[in-house]
Amino acid sequence: MATAISIQGLTKKYVDVWAKQEVIAVNNLNLEVQEGEIFGFLGRNGAGKTTTIKMLLGLIFPTAGDATLLGKPMGDNVVKSMISYLPEETYFYDSMSAWDLLDFYGRLFRIPGAERQRRIKLSLEKVRLQPEAWRRNIRGYSKGMRQRTGIAQALINDPKVLFLDEPTSGLDPIAHAELRDIVASLKDEGKTVFLSSHQLADVELICSRVAIIHRGKLLRTGQITDLLAGERTEIVVKGAGLSNGTLQNLRAITPDIEPLEELQALKLFSEDDNQTSAVIDLVRNAKGSVISVVPHKRTLEQVFVETVRKEEGL
Amino acid sequence: MGVIYAIARQTVREALRRKIMWIFLVIGVFLISLGPVFGFLSPKDSQTVLRSLGLAAILLAGLFITIVTCIYLIPVEIERRTIYTVLSKPVQRYEFLLGKFLGGFFTVFINIAAMGIVFLAMLYFQEGHHIAPEMARGVMLTFFQMLLLAAITIFFSTITTPVVNFFLSFGVFLVGNLSSVTDTLTTSQNKIAHGVGQFIYYILPQFGNFNVQNRLIHPEESIVNMNAYIVQNIFYSLAYSAVVLAVAIILFDRREV
Ligand SMILES: Nc1ncnc2c1ncn2[C@@H]1O[C@H](COP(=O)(O)OP(=O)(O)O)[C@@H](O)[C@H]1O
Ligand SMILES: [Mg+2]
Numbered sequence: 127m128a129t130a131i132s133i134q135g136l137t138k139k140y141v142d143v144w145a146k147q148e149v150i151a152v153n154n155l156n157l158e159v160q161e162g163e164i165f166g167f168l169g170r171n172g173a174g175k176t177t178t179i180k181m182l183l184g185l186i187f188p189t190a191g192d193a194t195l196l197g198k199p200m201g202d203n204v205v206k207s208m209i210s211y212l213p214e215e216t217y218f219y220d221s222m223s224a225w226d227l228l229d230f231y232g233r234l235f236r237i238p239g240a241e242r243q244r245r246i247k248l249s250l251e252k253v254r255l256q257p258e259a260w261r262r263n264i265r266g267y268s269k270g271m272r273q274r275t276g277i278a279q280a281l282i283n284d285p286k287v288l289f290l291d292e293p294t295s296g297l298d299p300i301a302h303a304e305l306r307d308i309v310a311s312l313k314d315e316g317k318t319v320f321l322s323s324h325q326l327a328d329v330e331l332i333c334s335r336v337a338i339i340h341r342g343k344l345l346r347t348g349q350i351t352d353l354l355a356g357e358r359t360e361i362v363v364k365g366a367g368l369s370n371g372t373l374q375n376l377r378a379i380t381p382d383i384e385p386l387e388e389l390q391a392l393k394l395f396s397e398d399d400n401q402t403s404a405v406i407d408l409v410r411n412a413k414g415s416v417i418s419v420v421p422h423k424r425t426l427e428q429v430f431v432e433t434v435r436k437e438e439g440l
Numbered sequence: 441m442g443v444i445y446a447i448a449r450q451t452v453r454e455a456l457r458r459k460i461m462w463i464f465l466v467i468g469v470f471l472i473s474l475g476p477v478f479g480f481l482s483p484k485d486s487q488t489v490l491r492s493l494g495l496a497a498i499l500l501a502g503l504f505i506t507i508v509t510c511i512y513l514i515p516v517e518i519e520r521r522t523i524y525t526v527l528s529k530p531v532q533r534y535e536f537l538l539g540k541f542l543g544g545f546f547t548v549f550i551n552i553a554a555m556g557i558v559f560l561a562m563l564y565f566q567e568g569h570h571i572a573p574e575m576a577r578g579v580m581l582t583f584f585q586m587l588l589l590a591a592i593t594i595f596f597s598t599i600t601t602p603v604v605n606f607f608l609s610f611g612v613f614l615v616g617n618l619s620s621v622t623d624t625l626t627t628s629q630n631k632i633a634h635g636v637g638q639f640i641y642y643i644l645p646q647f648g649n650f651n652v653q654n655r656l657i658h659p660e661e662s663i664v665n666m667n668a669y670i671v672q673n674i675f676y677s678l679a680y681s682a683v684v685l686a687v688a689i690i691l692f693d694r695r696e697v
Contacts, residue, residue: 203530212525213521222453230446231529235530289528
C-alpha cells in the first residue's frame with residue numbers, strides 16, 4: 127500500500143518575544159500513514175496536534191524537518207486538490223447556507239458547474255444534513271449541523287486524504303455518535319483519514335492505527351490491536367489478616383493496588399496469569415479471601431494514560 | 441482567475457452585511473442631500489456649497505467605508521479560521537489576497553457609485569438639467585483615491601491588527617493629503633524639514649493630488665491641462681496600488697496563519 131503521509135523530523139518552535147520563552151510545539155516528529163488508514167493522532171490539549179496538521183497543509187512553516195503528502199512536498203497545488211481539511215472550531219462563513227458554502231469551496235477546487243451541483247448534493251447527503259437546512263443560513267445551525275457541514279465541505283473534492291481536527295469535540299451524544307459513524311464510513315470508501323482527537327473511545331472504535339503525541343513528542347505509535355493486547359485482571363481481596371507485611375508483599379507483585387473503602391477490601395490489577403496466581407496464593411496464606419477475579423480488556427484510555435504518565439514520571 | 445473571482449464575490453457578500461458600512465453610506469447620502477438646503481444663499485454661493493458639500497461627503501463617507509471594510513477582510517478570516525479552509529485548498533496565497541482586495545474594493549466602488557449617482561442626480565435637478573463634467577470627474581478621482589487607500593489598508597492588514605490598521609491607514613491618508621505642507625517642507629532650507637518633505641513626497645501616497653474639488657470649484661486656480669492631470673492621477677493610483685499589493689503579497693506569502 128502506498129504511503130499517504132510521510133513525516134520526517136518535523137519540528138515547530140514558537141518564540142515568545144515578550145516572555146523570551148521558547149515553546150517547542152512539535153519536536154522532531156517522524157510518522158508514516160498508509161493510504162486507506164484511519165489514523166488516530168492522539169494527544170492532550172496543547173500536545174501539538176493542530177500545529178502538526180497546519181504544517182502539513184502549508185499554513186505555517188516548520189522550524190525543521192520535512193514531510194510529503196501522497197509522495198509530493200507539502201503545499202503542492204496538485205496535492206492540495208486531493209486532500210481536504212476540517213479545522214477545529216471553525217465558524218465558516220455563517221451568513222451563507224451550507225449549499226452556498228459548498229458551492230464556494232467547490233469553485234476553489236475549480237470543479238465545473240454541473241459537477242459541482244452534483245458533488246454538493248452528494249456531500250450533504252453523505253453527512254446526513256437534513257435537506258430542509260441546506261438553503262438556510264449556517265448561523266441558525268446547531269453545533270452538530272455545523273460539524274456535518276464541515277465534513278461535507280471536506281468531501282466536496284472527493285479527496286484521497288482528509289485531515290479532521292477534533293471533529294467530534296463538544297457535540298451532544300447523539301450527534302457525536304452519528305458523526306463518528308460518518309467518519310468511520312470513510313474507510314469503506316478507501317479514504318485516508320488523519321484524525322486528531324482526544325476522544326479515546328471514538329478512536330478505539332474507528333481507527334486502525336494511532337500515534338500518541340505529548341508535549342510535541344511522539345511517545346508511541348502502533349496498531350490499536352497491538353496496543354490493547356494483553357489483558358489485565360482485576361482481583362478484589364479482603365480479610366483481617368491482610369497486615370501491612372502482606373500488603374508490602376502484594377505490592378512487590380503488582381504496584382497497582384487501590385483500597386476499596388466501603389468494602390474494606392483491596393483492588394489489585396495483575397498483568398498476567400503468573401501474577402494472578404501469586405496474588406491469590408499470598409492472600410490465601412494470609413487467611414484472606416479472594417472476592418473476585420475478573421479479566422479486563424485494556425482500553426485505549428488506559429494505554430494513553432499509562433503512556434503519558436510514564437513520560438511525565440508519575 | 442476563477443478562484444480570485446470566487447473569493448472576491450464571497451468577500452463582497454460578507455462586506456455588504458456589515459452594518460457599519462451602511463451607517464457611513466447613509467451619513468454620506470444624508471450630507472449630500474443637505475446641499476439644496478443652502479438655496480437661500482446667492483446663486484453662486486449656493487452652487488459652491490452644493491458642489492463642495494457633495495464631493496466632501498463622498499470623500500469622507502468613502503474614506504470611512506474603505507477603511508472599515510478593508511481592515512477586517514483578512515483578520516476576520518484568521519479569527520474565524522475560515523482562512524484555513526481556503527488556503528488548504530488549491531488556492532495560492534496571492535490569489536486569496538487579490539480576491540480579498542478586489543472584493544473589498546468592489547464594495548467600496550458600489551458605495552461611491554451610489555453616492556456619486558445621488559450627488560450627480562441632485563446637481564442635474566439643481567443646476568438646470570445639466571451635469572457639470574468636472575463634478576463627474578471629481579467623483580471619479582475620489583474613486584481612484586479610494587482604490588489606492590484600499591490597497592494600503594489591505595497591505596497593513598497583512599502585518600497588523602485592525603485597530604492599529606485603522607489609525608495607520610487614517611494617518612497615511614491624512615499625511616498624504618497635506619500636499620501643500622509637503623510642498624512647503626520640500627522647498628524649506630532646513631535640512632530635516634526638507635528630508636521629511638521628501639520622504640512624504642516620495643514614499644507616502646499623494647492623496648492630496650486627487651482632491652481637485654477646490655480646483656474644480658474655483659476654476660481660477662485651474663490646472664493647465666485637466667485631462668492630463670486626471671489621467672496622471674489615475675495612473676499614479678493604479679501604479680502605486682500595484683506596488684503596495686505586490687509587497688503585501690510577498691509579506692503574506694511567508695505569514696503564518
Ligand atoms: N501561534 C502560536 N504561538 C505560540 N505558541 C503556540 C502557537 N500555536 C500553538 N502554540 C503552542 O503550541 C503548543 C501546541 O499547540 P496545538 O498544536 O494547538 O495543540 P493541540 O492541537 O494538540 O491541542 C501549545 O503549547 C500551544 O500553546
Ligand atoms: Mg488542536
